[in-house]
Amino acid sequence: MTTHDAPGGGGARALPSPWRSARFRFFFTARSTSLLADGMLMVSLTTAVLGAGYGAGGVGYALAAWMTPIVLLVLFGGVLADRFTPQVMMVGADVVRMLAMLAMAALLASGSVALWQIMALMAVSGAATAMFQPGLASIVPQVAEDIQRANALLRVSEAMSALIGPGLAGFLVAYWHVAGSYVVIAAAYALSALGLLPLRRLATVRDESDDPMWRRLATGWQEFRSRTWLWGVIVLWAVYGLFVFGPALPLGAALLTEQHGATGYGWIASADGAGTIVGGLLGMRVRPRRPLVAGACAMFFFALNPLAPALGWNFTLTAVTGVIAGCGFAFWGVMWATSVQSHIPLAVLSRVSAYDVAGSIMVIPLGRALAGPAANQFGADRVLLFSSAVSFVLLAAMLCVPAIRGLRRVDRPGAGGAAPAGGTGGADGTDRQTPAATGS
Numbered sequence: 123m124t125t126h127d128a129p130g131g132g133g134a135r136a137l138p139s140p141w142r143s144a145r146f147r148f149f150f151t152a153r154s155t156s157l158l159a160d161g162m163l164m165v166s167l168t169t170a171v172l173g174a175g176y177g178a179g180g181v182g183y184a185l186a187a188w189m190t191p192i193v194l195l196v197l198f199g200g201v202l203a204d205r206f207t208p209q210v211m212m213v214g215a216d217v218v219r220m221l222a223m224l225a226m227a228a229l230l231a232s233g234s235v236a237l238w239q240i241m242a243l244m245a246v247s248g249a250a251t252a253m254f255q256p257g258l259a260s261i262v263p264q265v266a267e268d269i270q271r272a273n274a275l276l277r278v279s280e281a282m283s284a285l286i287g288p289g290l291a292g293f294l295v296a297y298w299h300v301a302g303s304y305v306v307i308a309a310a311y312a313l314s315a316l317g318l319l320p321l322r323r324l325a326t327v328r329d330e331s332d333d334p335m336w337r338r339l340a341t342g343w344q345e346f347r348s349r350t351w352l353w354g355v356i357v358l359w360a361v362y363g364l365f366v367f368g369p370a371l372p373l374g375a376a377l378l379t380e381q382h383g384a385t386g387y388g389w390i391a392s393a394d395g396a397g398t399i400v401g402g403l404l405g406m407r408v409r410p411r412r413p414l415v416a417g418a419c420a421m422f423f424f425a426l427n428p429l430a431p432a433l434g435w436n437f438t439l440t441a442v443t444g445v446i447a448g449c450g451f452a453f454w455g456v457m458w459a460t461s462v463q464s465h466i467p468l469a470v471l472s473r474v475s476a477y478d479v480a481g482s483i484m485v486i487p488l489g490r491a492l493a494g495p496a497a498n499q500f501g502a503d504r505v506l507l508f509s510s511a512v513s514f515v516l517l518a519a520m521l522c523v524p525a526i527r528g529l530r531r532v533d534r535p536g537a538g539g540a541a542p543a544g545g546t547g548g549a550d551g552t553d554r555q556t557p558a559a560t561g562s
Contacts, residue, residue, distance in 0.1 A: 140271055149262075166294075174237070183241060196480050212253075216250075216318070227308065255479055256476040339473070351414065351461075355526060362512075365489065370428045373506055393445050394448040416453075418454065418526075422514065423451075426446060428507075
């Protein structure tokens, strides 16, 4: 891997640390608390639904009620973020999610809650999430000059939240009440909104046109499809979601629990999270000239994730592969996010990001739904072996695409069309990144 640790080269000054920017510190705090709430939500939701007597089927319905609005509305969230600025949409989304969680807490505290009520509140939260997600990519180039290091720090925060959130929710449920866990989730969303409020004065490129919604969507689509490296990755990523991400979680969890017990599986999952932190830290230091090539090469290690349970490796080896797989996945996420944010102009960044999110997550639920029947037909170990092989093939195909392979790093946002940190957008106003495509 070729690196270039003096951004800009030729004696250009090094980019300042994101921590030196008060705007980044506000954004980092807001994003971290939001991620912590997301990490707590699944444990709290599962406990609430099961405790109310609706069983595993009820959990599935509640999750579907949350996920469906995200898939259906995320494109409109991108349009609205470019129209009214990401900051406004994200603060509004956090307020809505806070209110939905407080309503859930009140229902659970009352001792009587219907499944349709849970589903309705989760649908409201999902719709707000669809308004929140597309704007994330647009904020980073405006609050930090060193986009790559900022994304790496955010990736580390995401990993920490994924480790802490479920445990915190479990602690609150066990020693307080499931309603109390929702109060804490609501408070986290409120802190996220407060952290984003100071960013409302950022000079943002807004779409001031009077075009109807469909034309705004079409503009985002045109920006998305005009970049071969962008849509090429997303097409391959969608297939990856169907055949790798989809089956890997449910079937891997089942096999690892059988092989190592629930406690062993918990430690292996923690090892994966630790690897994600390591990958984020590497993303702060390693600056490849061709970021997508470096990221794709790191993602080859993720193929170990489904391979370990499929081959029945021992606990120690499986835990080590979890660290390596998590590291590769996180490093790819940093490379992808940085590439999108530094090569696409700000004015359409949220819309392009919405296409990125939609393309990345749409097929994962289908992959998970098909995982069970496929495992019954062929065996879970064979399905995961197939997933591992598909992972290698798709990443190799990614490296064979000239536009992906040839994309070079842009150290300074202005050079790639994005706005300088805290400044205005580029002339054509396009920049985009997607949490889903990066694994967020």
